[in-house]
Each structure stands twice: as structure tokens, then as C-alpha cells.
Amino acid sequence: MPRLNEQIEIVGRGSEAIAVCRCGYEIGPAAENYKVHLLMREGPVQNAGPWVDPNGIGGDRFVCREFFCPGCVTLLDVEIAQRHEPILWDVRLDVPE
Amino acid sequence: MTDTFAPEDLTAGGNGALDPVTFEILRSRLSAINDEAAMTMRLVSGSPVANEAYDMNVGLMDADGDCFAIGMYITIHALALSSTVKDIRQRFAADDVGPGDVFMSNDPYVGACHQMDVAVVAPIFAGDRLVAWTGSTVHQIDLGGPVEGQVQLGATSIWSEQPLFPPIKIVDAGELRPDVERGYLRRTRLPHLVDLDLKAMIAGCNVGVARVQDLTGRYGTDVVLAAIEGINVATAARFRARLAELPDGTWSHRGYIEYDEVYPVVVEMTKDGDSLTFDYTKSADQAGAVINCTRPACVGAVVAAVLPYLCYDMAWSPAGLQRAIEVRTREGTVVHAAWPAGTSKATTTGSFMATISAGVCLSKLLAASEGHLRQFMSTWMGGLYVEDMFGVDQRGEFFGAAILDAMAGGSGARAFADGLDAGGFLDSPSAIIANIEDIEYSYPVLYLSRRIQPDTGGAGKYRGGNTLAMTYITHDVERLPTKILHAIGTFQPGSIGVAGGYPSNTNQFVIKRETNVRDLLAGGAVPDDLGALDGELEIFADPIVKTSQGPDDVHRYVAMGGGGYLDPLDREPELVLADYVVGAVTVAHASDAYGVVIDVDEMCVDEAATDRRRRQIRDERRHSATVPGAATRQRGST
Numbered sequence: 001m002p003r004l005n006e007q008i009e010i011v012g013r014g015s016e017a018i019a020v021c022r023c024g025y026e027i028g029p030a031a032e033n034y035k036v037h038l039l040m041r042e043g044p045v046q047n048a049g050p051w052v053d054p055n056g057i058g059g060d061r062f063v064c065r066e067f068f069c070p071g072c073v074t075l076l077d078v079e080i081a082q083r084h085e086p087i088l089w090d091v092r093l094d095v096p097e
Numbered sequence: 098m099t100d101t102f103a104p105e106d107l108t109a110g111g112n113g114a115l116d117p118v119t120f121e122i123l124r125s126r127l128s129a130i131n132d133e134a135a136m137t138m139r140l141v142s143g144s145p146v147a148n149e150a151y152d153m154n155v156g157l158m159d160a161d162g163d164c165f166a167i168g169m170y171i172t173i174h175a176l177a178l179s180s181t182v183k184d185i186r187q188r189f190a191a192d193d194v195g196p197g198d199v200f201m202s203n204d205p206y207v208g209a210c211h212q213m214d215v216a217v218v219a220p221i222f223a224g225d226r227l228v229a230w231t232g233s234t235v236h237q238i239d240l241g242g243p244v245e246g247q248v249q250l251g252a253t254s255i256w257s258e259q260p261l262f263p264p265i266k267i268v269d270a271g272e273l274r275p276d277v278e279r280g281y282l283r284r285t286r287l288p289h290l291v292d293l294d295l296k297a298m299i300a301g302c303n304v305g306v307a308r309v310q311d312l313t314g315r316y317g318t319d320v321v322l323a324a325i326e327g328i329n330v331a332t333a334a335r336f337r338a339r340l341a342e343l344p345d346g347t348w349s350h351r352g353y354i355e356y357d358e359v360y361p362v363v364v365e366m367t368k369d370g371d372s373l374t375f376d377y378t379k380s381a382d383q384a385g386a387v388i389n390c391t392r393p394a395c396v397g398a399v400v401a402a403v404l405p406y407l408c409y410d411m412a413w414s415p416a417g418l419q420r421a422i423e424v425r426t427r428e429g430t431v432v433h434a435a436w437p438a439g440t441s442k443a444t445t446t447g448s449f450m451a452t453i454s455a456g457v458c459l460s461k462l463l464a465a466s467e468g469h470l471r472q473f474m475s476t477w478m479g480g481l482y483v484e485d486m487f488g489v490d491q492r493g494e495f496f497g498a499a500i501l502d503a504m505a506g507g508s509g510a511r512a513f514a515d516g517l518d519a520g521g522f523l524d525s526p527s528a529i530i531a532n533i534e535d536i537e538y539s540y541p542v543l544y545l546s547r548r549i550q551p552d553t554g555g556a557g558k559y560r561g562g563n564t565l566a567m568t569y570i571t572h573d574v575e576r577l578p579t580k581i582l583h584a585i586g587t588f589q590p591g592s593i594g595v596a597g598g599y600p601s602n603t604n605q606f607v608i609k610r611e612t613n614v615r616d617l618l619a620g621g622a623v624p625d626d627l628g629a630l631d632g633e634l635e636i637f638a639d640p641i642v643k644t645s646q647g648p649d650d651v652h653r654y655v656a657m658g659g660g661g662y663l664d665p666l667d668r669e670p671e672l673v674l675a676d677y678v679v680g681a682v683t684v685a686h687a688s689d690a691y692g693v694v695i696d697v698d699e700m701c702v703d704e705a706a707t708d709r710r711r712r713q714i715r716d717e718r719r720h721s722a723t724v725p726g727a728a729t730r731q732r733g734s735t
């Protein structure tokens with residue numbers, strides 16, 4: 001079974017394939033960015049940790065996006081991006097036909 | 098490095114001219130020659146950059162300039178040496194390249210990673226037959242230009258950076274050319290140090306030439322040439338087999354360079370069967386100067402990422418790998434500079450982020466593989482801080498230095514264990530940092546502290562390695578007149594986490610001015626916390642700063658840790674406690690990031706409170722996050 005990582009598997013074939021969380025929650029079609037189907041919390045880059053730009057020298061240019069499974073609220077990805085940038089599609093597996 | 102070859106590799110390498118056993122002997126010997134050349138260079142060089150921090154490398158190229166064996170130091174130099182040799186092959190008449198010749202170049206548009214990484218290369222002849230090349234490089238502390246050191250702050254093009262020299266012959270048939278040497282040294286503020294490094298690089302080449310000639314004499318030229326081609330063939334075969342074991346797909350990453358604005362380094366990595374493509378064409382347009390790298394440096398940067406992630410058990414032949422890797426770039430970008438864009442800081446900006454961005458994709462490729470998950474590593478230190486320092490030292494001599502302590506970044510979390518605290522950085526399998534005593538002996542500084550900084554590694558079920566924080570003051574001099582502090586990863590953490598791991602900290606540098614540190618020292622205290630000192634804190638917002646340090650100023654910086662792996666709420670509470678006990682994690686971070694409540698009196702995990710805290714964090718997640726649906730769809734997704 002192809003998998004994005006230990007947390008997310010691809011189930012099914014071709015256009016029927018879907019991304020599934022380890023809890024069984026069906027995230028969405030494998031042909032789409034799994035992250036747009038997750039719960040997302042977007043906040044200041046400082047949300048990523050106590051030593052992330054603690055003096056705020058970068059202003060509010062960068063954001064921390066945390067993506068959670070809507071089923072089990074496991075954290076499935078943390079993305080650092082400029083505020084204006086779209087959600088990155090970081091993993092696109094070739095799905096078996 | 099482990100070099101184990103399967104029988105089919107040996108057959109593939111044999112190509113008829115030599116038997117597998119001889120092939121293996123020669124392959125090992127050529128690798129050992131690189132080691133000896135590197136050690137020679139290190140011992141001849143007086144530069145702490147080479148001697149204490151190993152910011153250098155050596156390589157062996159075939160007659161055409163393809164690098165079949167790279168030394169175990171800064172791996173990006175493989176392509177620099179290779180491109181420099183190819184340029185010489187193209188530009189010099191065949192009878193202008195002879196036994197005993199040595200060439201040098203610092204031209205990034207030819208191949209040098211940036212102007213400071215001078216490439217010195219020498220042809221290896223067996224009789225009158227050109228059989229191979231050897232090369233060496235050491236990062237130089239000053240090669241002229243308006244600003245001391247590497248970073249040409251204020252430069253708008255390569256014309257306001259260090260002068261370039263395309264390949265020139267520095268040694269002609271065994272004789273050093275004094276006019277060329279003099280011309281080279283004329284441009285630096287540190288002629289003695291730069292001259293010693295030049296001799297060190299030539300010495301490294303001399304070792305490579307002599308030892309390979311010994312081999313051709315003993316085994317015959319055809320046998321050695323067959324072994325060289327065999328190394329490339331075997332590595333390419335082994336690498337393609339490794340790729341075939343991994344899942345197919347496309348991985349993307351956006352890394353960032355902070356400069357006058359933010360420059361994304363965007364890569365899309367496609368793994369298809371037994372080939373690998375890295376596409377950087379969506380990266381930011383180039384800056385006028387300073388942060389760009391040229392295409393050879395970008396290709397070298399990819400090789401530097403592929404070697405540790407995928408080639409941990411095969412011979413490190415960049416030429417072999419290149420047979421299965423394609424690197425796409427767009428001229429005029431920050432990773433493929435168009436003339437005359439400047440490149441003076443390339444190895445800690447353009448090419449550095451090219452390596453990190455490729456590394457993130459490779460780490461996620463391994464994360465997608467059940468069979469190779471144990472080789473997974475989350476992101477290593479994703480932004481390097483360096484201080485270039487110039488002034489008059491405690492002996493009254495003019496000096497220049499590059500302080501490279503921040504190379505002790507955190508390594509990325511693994512799939513079964515944490516990253517290493519102060520584990521180094523991805524670009525060098527042999528990264529070390531100087532002992533404090535060596536730095537204090539060489540330069541007029543006194544360290545108040547250098548230690549692992551808790552909570553700097555990215556949180557995760559397995560956390561990223563923590564990095565170092567340091568404080569120091571001047572020593573035995575009135576002041577340090579010139580300090581150039583420079584880093585990327587100051588606004589954002591370059592070491593991102595994978596599959597729910599958090600990123601590391603960011604690079605930070607501050608100076609507390611006009612403190613009472615001398616009084617405290619006189620009273621017997623060693624104040625290593627800025628909060629305990631009087632004075633005014635100067636926080637630098639720019640990623641490149643030129644400043645000075647007076648006798649009562651305390652300089653502090655925090656380097657960058659490694660990225661985490663998986664949701665930190667899945668971390669075993671006992672591991673969090675163990676981190677607390679050794680000072681790797683604070684009580685506050687244990688609760689905030691891991692949901693683990695530590696009873697500091699009993700030195701144990703409060704299990705009931707931990708259950709409650711973790712439930713609370715999960716509730717917060719559910720209530721503070723939104724189903725992206727329409728909103729994010731509108732913003733699109735790339």
C-alpha cells in the first residue's frame with residue numbers, strides 16, 4: 001500500500017484512490033493535496049516553538065500552519081510559509097492504476 | 098562511510114579489464130588517497146577554517162573532469178572541482194596542460210562555489226598520458242573586495258565583490274610561478290594566511306598526483322582507468338537500484354533566504370523508476386549580488402543532499418550519481434545566477450538552501466518508504482550563522498577569522514530516535530567545530546559560555562537535535578572593530594519538521610552593550626545569561642550586519658537545531674522526562690509542545706496531569722483549527 005508517511009496511506013486505485021489517516025479517517029482524493037482537506041490552524045511563526053524568532057524581527061511575514069486530522073486531531077504536517085503563499089502540496093505519490 | 102559492494106556491483110565495475118578483487122582494492126585505495134590529500138592539506142594549512150572546522154575538501158576527477166571520488170568534508174565542492182577541470186580542458190590547449198602543472202580559480206561562473214572557495218586542481222599523468230585530475234579547496238577568509246571577509250555587504254553586482262580569476266596556472270611543470278602567486282596575494286588583506294592555504298591546497302594536489310601515479314606504476318594505467326570507470330558504473334548501478342526500491346511521486350519544498358527581501362528557493366523533486374529530477378525553476382529571481390549561486394554550485398548542492406540521504410552505503414562518486422540525476426534550473430534565479438550577479442555568500446545562501454530544499458524532499462521520499470524508513474532523517478540545520486571578524490589581535494597583529502561554531506547545528510529526527518544535539522550539518526559528513534581554547538588562543542575573544550540550548554530542536558515523537566548557544570566578550574584588546582554577522586533562517590526556521598514534527602528554532606544574534614560583565618568577572622562570577630547583566634540589548638533585525646564590539650559588550654548567538662518527526666503528543670512521556678533531566682527540554686516546553694507534565698520535585702512524569710494536558714491540547718486543536726474547505730481552495734494549492 002503506498003503511503004505518504006507513517007500517518008497517511010493511499011487506499012484504492014486510479015481515480016478512486018483516497019488518502020486515509022492512520023485512525024481510518026478518509027482525508028480526500030489521492031489526486032488532490034491532502035492538506036486542503038485537513039483541519040488547519042494558521043498563526044504567527046512563533047507558534048512553531050519557543051525559540052522561533054522570539055524577538056519578532058521578521059514581523060508578521062511568515063506564518064506557521066499546523067494541519068490536523070479531522071478524525072483524530074493528530075498533527076499531520078507543519079508548514080512554514082510567507083503569509084501570502086498557498087498551501088504547499090509537498091507529497092504527491094504516483095497512485096497505482 | 099561504509100563501502101560494501103554486492104557481487105553484481107563488482108561485475109558491473111569489472112568491465113573486463115580487471116577482476117572484482119583488484120577493482121575493490123583500487124577503489125579503496127583511491128578513496129584513501131583522497132583522505133591522505135585532505136589530511137595533508139589540513140596539516141599544511143595554518144587556517145583554523147581548514148584545521149579546526151574542516152571547511153574544505155578534496156576530490157579525484159577522471160581525465161574529462163568528472164569527479165569519481167569526493168573526500169568526506171564539504172561535499173558541494175565535488176562539482177566545483179569538476180567544473181573547474183572541465184573549463185581547463187576546454188580553454189587550455191592540450192600541450193598547455195602537462196605533468197607538474199597546478200591550476201587555480203575562484204570563479205563561480207566557471208565552477209567555484211563562491212569566490213572564497215578557491216579551487217586548486219592538478220592533472221595526473223602516467224608517462225605522457227593524462228589519466229585523472231586531483232583537486233582541493235579551502236574556504237578563504239579574505240580575498241579582497243570592499244568589505245572584509247566573504248559577505249560583500251552593499252554589493253549590487255559581482256563588480257563590487259571579490260575579484261575573480263578564471264583558471265590560471267599557479268605551478269608550471271613543478272615550478273611555482275612567483276608572479277601569479279604575487280598577483281593572487283596582492284588582493285587579500287591576509288596575505289600570509291592565504292599564502293599558507295594556497296601551499297596547503299597545492300600540497301593536497303601533490304599527494305593526489307603522487308599516489309595515483311604510484312598506482313598506475315604498480316597496476317598499469319589501463320587497470321587504474323578501468324577501476325575509475327568501474328567506480329562510476331558501479332555507483333550509478335547501485336544508486337539506480339536504490340531509487341527503484343523507493344516509491345514514485347513528486348515532492349516539493351519552499352526554503353527561504355532572508356536578504357533585502359525574502360527569496361524562496363523552490364524545488365520540485367520527481368522520482369520516477371530509477372531516475373531523479375530536481376526542478377528549481379520556480380525559485381526566486383536573483384538578487385543583485387551576495388546571495389546567489391551559479392548553476393555548478395546548485396548541481397553540487399543537489400549532490401550534497403543526495404549523498405547522505407540515499408548513498409550512505411555506496412562509494413561517493415558524484416559522477417556516478419549524475420548519470421541518474423537531472424537538475425533543472427532557470428538562468429537569472431537565486432540558484433542559477435546570470436552574469437554579472439554577485440555570489441559572495443553563495444555557500445550559506447543560494448546553494449545552502451538548494452541543498453536543504455532537496456534534502457527535505459529526499460527525507461519525505463524516505464518517509465514514504467517502509468523499506469527505507471530507518472534511513473529517514475528530518476531536516477538538518479536549515480540555516481547557517483557565520484561571523485567574520487577582523488581587527489588587531491592580542492599579539493598586535495592584524496587578523497581575520499571566520500567563526501564557524503554554528504556548524505554544530507542540530508541534526509534531523511530519525512524514524513526511531515531523536516536527532517543528534519549539535520550533530521553538525523548535512524553538507525559535511527566530517528563537520529567539527531574548534532575547541533573554545535583554540536579560538537581564544539587564535540583570536541582576542543573570551544567565551545563566557547558555549548552549550549547545548551534546550552528546546553531548539555523541533556518537537557516531535559522524535560525531536561530534532563538541539564543546537565548551541567554561545568556568549569563571548571573581547572579579550573586582551575581594546576575592541577573588535579569589524580564584525581560581520583550573517584545568517585539565513587532568522588525570520589523562519591529552515592529546519593522544518595516532517596509528518597507532524599515541528600521545525601527547529603531560528604538563528605539569532607544579539608549584542609548587549611556597555612554591560613557590567615567585567616565587574617562580575619572581577620568578582621569571581623561568570624555571567625553567561627544576558628538577563629543577569631546590566632546594559633542595553635541590541636537586537637539585529639537584518640540577516641547581515643556589520644558592527645563592532647567594545648570591551649563591555651557581550652555577544653550572544655544561537656545557532657539552528659534540527660527538525661522533528663511525527664506529532665509530539667505521541668512522544669513517550671519518559672523520553673520527555675529524560676530530556677528534562679539532561680537539560681535538553683524545559684518544563685514549560687515539555688508541557689506546551691509535548692503535553693507532558695513533569696513533577697520537578699519527584700523528578701517524574703505526573704501521569705494524570707499529562708493525560709489531562711494532552712486532552713486539553715487536542716481540544717484546543719479541534720477548536721482553534723478550521724476545516725479549510727472553501728477558504729483554502731480559493732487561495733489555491735501548489
Ligand SMILES: [Zn+2]
Pocket residue numbers: 021022023024025069070071072073074
Ligand atoms: Zn486521524
